[in-house]
Amino acid sequence: MIGADLALALLVNRTAAAYSARPPAYITYRERTSVTVPSLGRSQEIDRSVAVRNADNYAIMHDLPNGATRIGEAFPIIPYFDPFSSFSFSYYANLKAISITLKRGTPIVFPIPAPDPNADLVLPYISFLDPAYAPDSTNDALHLLIAPTPLDTGMYPSEVRVDPRTGLPQHIVLSDSRSDMRIGLTYRSIDGYWVVVRGVFSATEHALGFSFSVRAVTRYDKFTFPSTAPDPALMGTPRPIATP
Numbered sequence: 001m002i003g004a005d006l007a008l009a010l011l012v013n014r015t016a017a018a019y020s021a022r023p024p025a026y027i028t029y030r031e032r033t034s035v036t037v038p039s040l041g042r043s044q045e046i047d048r049s050v051a052v053r054n055a056d057n058y059a060i061m062h063d064l065p066n067g068a069t070r071i072g073e074a075f076p077i078i079p080y081f082d083p084f085s086s087f088s089f090s091y092y093a094n095l096k097a098i099s100i101t102l103k104r105g106t107p108i109v110f111p112i113p114a115p116d117p118n119a120d121l122v123l124p125y126i127s128f129l130d131p132a133y134a135p136d137s138t139n140d141a142l143h144l145l146i147a148p149t150p151l152d153t154g155m156y157p158s159e160v161r162v163d164p165r166t167g168l169p170q171h172i173v174l175s176d177s178r179s180d181m182r183i184g185l186t187y188r189s190i191d192g193y194w195v196v197v198r199g200v201f202s203a204t205e206h207a208l209g210f211s212f213s214v215r216a217v218t219r220y221d222k223f224t225f226p227s228t229a230p231d232p233a234l235m236g237t238p239r240p241i242a243t244p
Contacts, residue, residue, distance in 0.1 A: 001133065001137075001138075001139055004131040004132050004133050004144060005126055005131060006112075007131070007133075007142060007144065008126065008129065008131040008144055008146070008160075009110040009112060009126065010112070011142070011144075011160065011162060011167075011169070012084045012108055012109070012110055013109050013110055013112070014167055014168065015082060015084055015107075015168055015169060015194075016082060016084065016085070016107035016108060016109050018166075018168055018194055019080075019082040019085075019107055019194065020107055022192065022193075023054055023055075023080065024054050024080060024193055024225040025053075025054060025055075025225075025226070025227050025228075026051065026052065026053055026054060026225065026226045026227070026228070026229060026230055026234065027050075027051075027052050027054055027078075027079065027080060027193075027195075027223065027224070027225055028049070028050065028051045028052075028222075028223070028224045028225075028226065028230050029049075029050055029079065029220050029221065029222055029223045029224075030047070030048070030049050030050070030064070030220070030221055030222040031046075031047070031048055031050055031075070031076075031218055031219070031220050032045070032046075032047045032218065032219050033045070033046040033047070033075075033076060033216055033217065033218040033219075034046075034216065034217050034218075035214065035215070035216045036214075036215050036216075037212050037213065037214055037215075038213060038215070039212050039213060040212055046063075046075070047063070047064040047065075048061045048062060048063055048064060048070075048075065049061070049062045049064060050062075050074055050075075051230045051231045051234060052074045052078055052234075053229070053234045054078070054080055057073050057074055057078045057102070057104065058071070058072070058073070058234065059071065059072065059073065059074040059075075059078075060231045060233050060234060061074070061075060071233065073101065073102070075100070076100045076199065076201065076216065076218055077100060077102045077196070077199065078102065078104070079195040079196040079197070079220050079223075080193065080194075080195055080196075081102070081104060081185075081196060082104070082107050083157060083169070083172050083174055083185060084107070084108055084157065085104060085105045085106060085107045085108055086105030086106055086108060087102060087103060087104050087105045088102075088103040088105065089101070089102055089103075089155060089183075091181075091201075091203065100201070110126070127149065127151055128148065128149050128151040128152040128156070129146050129147075129148065129149065129152065129156060129157075130146065130147045130148070130149055131144050131145070131146045131147075132144070132145050132146075132147075133145075134159075140164045141161075141162065141164050142160075142161070142162035143159075143160070143161050143162070144159065144160045145158070145159055146158050146159065146160070148175075148177045152177055154176070154177060154178070155174050155175065155176050155177075155181075155183075156174070156175060156177060157172055157173070157174055157175075158173050158174070158175035158182075159171075159172070159173040160172050160173075163187075163189075166189055166194070168187065168189070168194055169187055170186065170187055170188075171184065171185070171186050171187070172184070172185045172187075173185075179203065179204070180202075180203060180204050181201075181202070181203035181204075182200075182201070182202050182203070183199065183200070183201050184198075184199065184200040185198070185199050186198040186199070190223050191223070191225055193223075193225055195220070195223065196220060197219070197220050197221070198217075198218065198219050198220070199216075199217070199218045199220075200215070200216070200217050200218075201214075201215070201216040201217075201218075202214065202215045202216075
């Protein structure tokens with residue numbers, strides 16, 4: 001097997017190419033989110049149908065079965081998302097709800113060094129990540145475990161499993177080097193688009209003088225990828241002002 005640094009760099013580049021090659025104009029889907037605070041015995045179910053303009057993550061969301069209509073950033077995150085990109089992420093959680101803000105960034109592409117006839121071996125080196133192969137990793141089913149270096153002070157991909165059919169990530173765990181926050185994302189290729197079909201968020205929240213763990217599980221299904229706006233409110237720019 002090639003070195004883990006090179007395997008990760010090639011995977012990041014392959015993912016960036018797939019993500020950028022044919023982005024959808026619009027996405028519609030159903031999302032079902034379960035938010036739980038086990039230590040307090042609290043839970044909340046959030047089911048919505050969502051239509052989102054992919055370019056700027058502007059969404060029309062209908063609470064199911066017959067609830068309110070909301071506009072703004074797709075909740076909890078837009079399913080068309082490159083987790084290796086230079087994104088920013090923030091969240092707020094309390095005893096009743098969870099609010100997540102995701103700003104997608106530019107896909108990252110690592111320069112792969114060309115063969116050098118004067119060197120026995122030339123490899124890329126990622127200064128802010130320290131990847132290694134998991135014990136069950138194979139050439140056909142890549143499984144990487146990744147630790148941050150002292151240069152990484154934010155969120156990083158701590159585990160990656162690759163789909164042997166597509167060569168793209170099948171499951172990614174994003175960890176925060178500053179806290180116990182974790183985000184697990186499961187991907188699948190649907191109609192040629194690489195999208196999130198399940199997300200798991202967990203973190204410890206501090207409020208009212210005590211701490212509690214929050215966990216949110218979201219399942220995405222019933223995807224379509226229309227080329228024209230599925231809702232008139234998604235047409236044109238600039239974005240309307242969001243409503244809670």
